[in-house]
Amino acid sequence: MVAEWQGQLKEFVNTIDRLEQYVNLTDEERKVLTTNTTTWGTTPYFASLMDRDDPNCPIRKQVIPSRHEQENVFGMDNYLVWKENRATDEVRPDSIARQYKDRVAFTVTQTCGIYCRHCFRKELVVDGDLTLDFNVDEGLDWIAAHPEVRDVLITGGDPLLLPDDQIAYLLDRLRAIPHLEMIRIGSRLPIVLPSRITENLQKILGQYHKVPIWINTQCNHPKELTEDTARAVFDLMRCGVNVGNQAVLLKGINDDVETFRALHQKLLTVRIRPYYVFYCEAAPGIDHFRTSVEKGAELIRDALRGHTTGLAQPMYVVATNIGKIPLMPNYTIEGKTDQEYTLKNHLGDTTTIPNIPE
Numbered sequence: 001m002v003a004e005w006q007g008q009l010k011e012f013v014n015t016i017d018r019l020e021q022y023v024n025l026t027d028e029e030r031k032v033l034t035t036n037t038t039t040w041g042t043t044p045y046f047a048s049l050m051d052r053d054d055p056n057c058p059i060r061k062q063v064i065p066s067r068h069e070q071e072n073v074f075g076m077d078n079y080l081v082w083k084e085n086r087a088t089d090e091v092r093p094d095s096i097a098r099q100y101k102d103r104v105a106f107t108v109t110q111t112c113g114i115y116c117r118h119c120f121r122k123e124l125v126v127d128g129d130l131t132l133d134f135n136v137d138e139g140l141d142w143i144a145a146h147p148e149v150r151d152v153l154i155t156g157g158d159p160l161l162l163p164d165d166q167i168a169y170l171l172d173r174l175r176a177i178p179h180l181e182m183i184r185i186g187s188r189l190p191i192v193l194p195s196r197i198t199e200n201l202q203k204i205l206g207q208y209h210k211v212p213i214w215i216n217t218q219c220n221h222p223k224e225l226t227e228d229t230a231r232a233v234f235d236l237m238r239c240g241v242n243v244g245n246q247a248v249l250l251k252g253i254n255d256d257v258e259t260f261r262a263l264h265q266k267l268l269t270v271r272i273r274p275y276y277v278f279y280c281e282a283a284p285g286i287d288h289f290r291t292s293v294e295k296g297a298e299l300i301r302d303a304l305r306g307h308t309t310g311l312a313q314p315m316y317v318v319a320t321n322i323g324k325i326p327l328m329p330n331y332t333i334e335g336k337t338d339q340e341y342t343l344k345n346h347l348g349d350t351t352t353i354p355n356i357p358e
């Protein structure tokens, strides 16, 4: 029997004909799709969340290629090679990206459940300009030989698109490495293909174990959150897997106060804990999605901090080749003397606390 999620992949919405079952294409969208040479598409489930008539629908803009992808003023050539430190002296398999001593990103596939137009790994995943060899055993051997690595992020592509037996194999091998303390999986499937969280997958992920599994998903707009996602996240948590969110700050999609707040509040209603909001990276062809760098910190100041539940607060970061750099809103310290600090809250009110000499 073909499982629901496998049926969804068989019906993957990556032709104009299939897309037209969900939206009335504009002339421009049709024109771009006709000449497009990049990988695009998503699941029928996620496609069904698109607005039929509005080309500015936040989901539609993440799924359907835009002519602006051909314009590249600010994107860096060979972005991924720079970003993932692939040009350094350390000998590593293609599958291992490293910026930190104690943790690495381990790429195991380049297939996705949505080919996000804003993807920072688009050279690899969407454009097919970069070819890497993702030999899983080679990556596992490298991790096993590096005792300083205590945390592995399995990434892609979307690792949860691998067949169950391959996921089980990967986790078994990782959990047999004595220095590994935790495993993280980056997957958009709880959002774009929630039916992937099958009973069997729950069995594979959900054993009580000293090496816990954390999943980080990517949800960028409240419209992406449905009852199906709520159920999938609940099922993951019920078997011991925590679910966090890594949103991308996207111009015209989630860069206004109302949407940004609604996104983070709604994530908590489906039990997803906001973890990061990323500045949209300088990969080529995604200039049109990029805001100013300050924007994310301003949104945390104007939409979240003090305005809503503390658990709804992600950290805003710029991901770079030397690691993720957090940017905080800088309004909080109004002044400082030898005697006291003046601190400002989200409403602009100030208060003072003593400045204790060290």
Ligand SMILES: *Cc1c(COP(=O)(O)O)cnc(C)c1O
Binding pocket: 084, 097, 098, 099, 100, 103, 104, 105, 153, 324
């Ligand atoms: C994002 C990332 C990590 C993990 O960073 P955290 O801040 O621990 O979530 C690790 N390695 C690479 C290469 C990364 O890009």
Ligand code: SF4
Binding pocket: 111, 112, 113, 114, 115, 116, 118, 119, 120, 121, 122, 125, 156, 157, 158, 188
């Ligand atoms: S699911 Fe992730 S890797 Fe795949 S296209 Fe979207 S952002 Fe890129």
